[in-house]
Amino acid sequence: MKFLVLIALVALARADDDKIIGGSQLRPNQVPYLVNLKRFGSLMCGGSLLTSTYALSAAHCNAAASSLTVTAGDYSLSNNDGTEQASNVARTIPHPQYKKNTLENDIMLLQLSSSMxxxxxxxxxxxxxxxxxxxxxxxxxxxxxxxxATTGSNYPDTPYGVTVPVVSNADCNVAYDGDITDGMMCLGLLGTGGKDSCQGDSGGPVNCNGDLHGVVSWGIGCAYPDYPGVYTRVSHYISWINQYI
Incomplete structure (x- = not known):
């Protein structure tokens, strides 16, 4: 395992690089389950609407429920589209085995105060x-x-999407020195790069074959050739999710 100082640095990098690069702008209502999570009115993370009163995001997006707002039907962050439905958060429910240093079990339910x-x-x-x-x-x-943006920052006013292939956990573990667990999945273009999620996408959805299979979690950099993006594997947590929804 890594020395303690390296563990701290990796944890910091993961939290900062929970990473859309190489994608394209979405159309309004193209992904109608996509929500955003704002803290004191500012974009913090993404998420997915599961039911009228529950959304799914990443545990590292956790904050005091009283500071959070979930908005569905949103498109432009700066304009009122007339399609938004916003709710305060009654309760955050991070996975009980979430580990901040390794980002294992990086998944969280958000119980909404009002129904969507x-x-x-x-x-x-x-x-x-x-x-x-x-x-x-x-x-x-x-x-x-x-x-x-792969270097610097360029945060769009509207959501983007990118298509990337699933990488095996075995190949992903080569890149990440064995840190990929069964509750994680990886997406990326190994050896090529150029397509990935990036800062601000944390907690957002990964859709494979029409189902919500991943939650944006962490990675080193954005769209690097040798470092796929790492996501929480939703199928691993279905029993836990069903305890609430």
Whole structure:
């Protein structure tokens, strides 16, 4: 394992590099289960709407519930689209085995204070069956309002999406020195790079074959050739999610 100082540095890098690079701007209501999580009114993370009163995000996006707002049906962050539904957060429910230093079990439910109504702009994400995962090489889509620049910062006003293939945990562990656990999955273009999620996309959805298979979690840099993006593997947590929803 790493020396303690390196563990601290890696934990810091993971929290900062929870990373859309190489993608394209979404159309309004293209991903109607996509929500954003704001802290004191400022974008903090992404997420997915699971039911009228629960959303899913990453545990490292946790903060005092009283400071958080979840908005569904949102498109432009700076303008009122007329399609938004916003709710305060009644309770954050991070996974009880979440580990801040390693980002294991980086998944969190958000219980909403008010109910969301479904329409053409707001829908619920479809969860996969427990422990049923997309095959290696499957192209998946990642969505969010995060940084779209590989160097520096360029935060868009509207959400973006990018398509990247599943990388095996074995190959991903070569890049990350064995830090990839069963509750994680990796997406990326090994040896090529150029497509990835980035800062600000944390907690956002990974859709594979129509189901919500991942939550944006961490990685080293954004879209680096040798470092795939690392995501929480949703199928690993279906039983835990179903305890609440």
């Amino acid at each position: 109504s479904t329409n053409s702009y707001v829908q619920f994400a479809s969860l996969p069956a427990a422990n049923v995962d997309p095959a290696v090489g499957t192209n998946c889509n990642v969505y969010g309002w995060g940084n779209i």
